[in-house]
Amino acid sequence: MTALSVAFDVDGTVVDSLAGARGAAEDILELFGVSVCIVDRTTMHKHFGRAALIKQFGESGIPISLIHPLLMRVRTLVDPPRVFDGLKDVIECVATATGELPTFFTAGYSDAAKEALAAAGIGPAQVSGREAGSKTEQLARWAATRPGARYVCDTVTDVNRCRAAGVQAVGVAWGYDALTDLKRAGALPVRSPTDLLSVLLDPIEKKENHATDRT
Incomplete structure (x- = not known):
């Protein structure tokens, strides 16, 4: 042992992976009419955290279970970790x-x-x-x-x-x-x-x- x-x-x-996650969050939120510049961890958490995503997308009809995998995939393409x-x-x-x-x-x-x-x-x-x-x-x-x-x-x-x-x-x-x-x-x-x-x-x-x- x-x-x-x-x-x-x-x-x-x-x-x-924060840079890619930030870019992905900005891009996807913009698709749904939410314009934001994520410049720090606090803003990142506000707009990218699970609770924030539920709030942002809750009325869009898109299941939250699909949002996280989508963001994960986009962030690796935007800025490879x-x-x-x-x-x-x-x-x-x-x-x-x-x-x-x-x-x-x-x-x-x-x-x-x-x-x-x-x-x-x-x-x-x-x-x-x-x-x-x-x-x-x-x-x-x-x-x-x-x-x-x-x-x-x-x-x-x-x-x-x-x-x-x-x-x-x-x-x-x-x-x-x-x-x-x-x-x-x-x-x-x-x-x-x-x-x-x-x-x-x-x-x-x-x-x-x-x-x-x-x-």
């Missing part, structure tokens, strides 16, 4: 230290995520997200045999899922929600890939130092 197991959220944490700078090095260092490639959790973004990870030379990626059950249940199953597991994410929703699943969340500053909100929800906050590596490897270093002290 490894000293630590790590999993990553993909969209907004490992893969930079890419791995954030510095994240490949972090993932490789974590894999070396733990002895296993991290698991990547995603939902309806699986194919584009795999493509982005493969393009960055990360793999073979273990991408979860299409198994049975909610993401919270998937996290709980993943962590069941991994004491001290950590999940790197960028939304308060995922931090709450981690708490319910018994997993320590690590929140990143470059994703969807503000770092202060992630920290308030219970995540270990990190501002850069360098900080992220330190947080993820800290339990391993402490265990190794403890073993050295006892010899």
